[in-house]
Amino acid sequence: MSTDPPHIRVRSLVKEYGAVRAVDDLDLDVPAGEVFALLGPNGAGKTTTTEILEGFRERDGGEVSVLGEDPGRAGRAWRARIGIVLQSSDDYAELTVGELVGHFARYYPRPRDVDEVIDAVGLEPKRNSRVRSLSGGQRRRLDVALGIIGTPELLFLDEPTTGFDPQARRSFWELVRRLRDEGTTILLTTHYLDEAEQLADRVGVIAGGRLVAVDTPARLGGRHEQRARVVWRDGEELTPAPTALVAALSERYAGEVPDLQVLRPTLEDVYLGMIHE
Numbered sequence: 001m002s003t004d005p006p007h008i009r010v011r012s013l014v015k016e017y018g019a020v021r022a023v024d025d026l027d028l029d030v031p032a033g034e035v036f037a038l039l040g041p042n043g044a045g046k047t048t049t050t051e052i053l054e055g056f057r058e059r060d061g062g063e064v065s066v067l068g069e070d071p072g073r074a075g076r077a078w079r080a081r082i083g084i085v086l087q088s089s090d091d092y093a094e095l096t097v098g099e100l101v102g103h104f105a106r107y108y109p110r111p112r113d114v115d116e117v118i119d120a121v122g123l124e125p126k127r128n129s130r131v132r133s134l135s136g137g138q139r140r141r142l143d144v145a146l147g148i149i150g151t152p153e154l155l156f157l158d159e160p161t162t163g164f165d166p167q168a169r170r171s172f173w174e175l176v177r178r179l180r181d182e183g184t185t186i187l188l189t190t191h192y193l194d195e196a197e198q199l200a201d202r203v204g205v206i207a208g209g210r211l212v213a214v215d216t217p218a219r220l221g222g223r224h225e226q227r228a229r230v231v232w233r234d235g236e237e238l239t240p241a242p243t244a245l246v247a248a249l250s251e252r253y254a255g256e257v258p259d260l261q262v263l264r265p266t267l268e269d270v271y272l273g274m275i276h277e
């Protein structure tokens with residue numbers, strides 16, 4: 001385990017909007033280099049929490065440290081070390097993709113190569129197209145390009161693949177893995193459980209402004225200890241030892257077991273169980 005201080009450290013975070021307690025005594029640690037996915041139903045408090053960490057919203061209580069500083073007071077040098085994938089770049093409709101990414105690169109002390117970033121998000125055929133002519137999914141890729149152009153140490157990705165076609169989602173996942181391999185810490189908010197499972201080292205489930213569970217995708221909610229459901233043409237059984245059952249079935253049928261399936265609870269199954277408790 002790393003002994004470096006965590007890139008994100010939150011203690012007893014509280015945020016209220018009038019009578020609504022959007023964030024209710026939330027604790028969170030994200031170590032350097034981790035991909036952490038925040039899951040939770042609409043209105044759970046994910047955006048509020050993320051925006052406090054990004055320095056865009058004030059908190060009502062608690063301690064927050066991001067890259068060692070309080071985001072409520074941190075300045076430009078701190079901001080250059082984080083990357084944020086903001087929703088939509090409509091304000092720049094008349095610029096081309098290449099111009100816009102180049103424009104953002106100049107804000108940062110250590111920008112990535114503009115052409116490499118455009119390639120990485122799969123927008124090379126659109127380099128000379130105006131932003132207003134891009135499709136919804138292409139705009140989202142552009143948002144991602146703007147979030148990573150400054151070589152951030154910590155990247156916030158808020159529902160990054162909404163509107164992506166399946167192929168674009170896969171290539172985005174590859175990009176996130178590459179960023180992680182380079183050591184970028186990533187806080188990802190997503191409603192796609194498969195995305196969390198593919199990308200996250202750990203997932204946290206927020207419900208009612210509280211973090212109700214934190215674990216690896218494989219272990220969340222005791223998923224790895226739950227029984228498997230073995231289904232075949234003539235029956236089904238819940239068992240902690242599916243291999244033994246399949247061996248017995250194989251003997252019974254003297255070979256191929258008709259329509260055999262071994263099913264385990266998906267991340268979505270355990271997640272839905274948690275937020276409905």
Ligand SMILES: Nc1ncnc2c1ncn2[C@@H]1O[C@H](COP(=O)(O)OP(=O)(O)OP(=O)(O)O)[C@@H](O)[C@H]1O
Nearest residue numbers: 017020021022040041042043044045046047048049
């Ligand atoms: N500016 C605001 N003024 C008043 N209430 C707000 C404001 N922003 C958020 N809320 C309320 O705070 C709660 C948490 O909202 P938040 O946007 O953080 O949820 P979320 O988990 O990001 O949801 P979603 O998945 O829909 O994006 C909700 O009840 C929401 O209505």
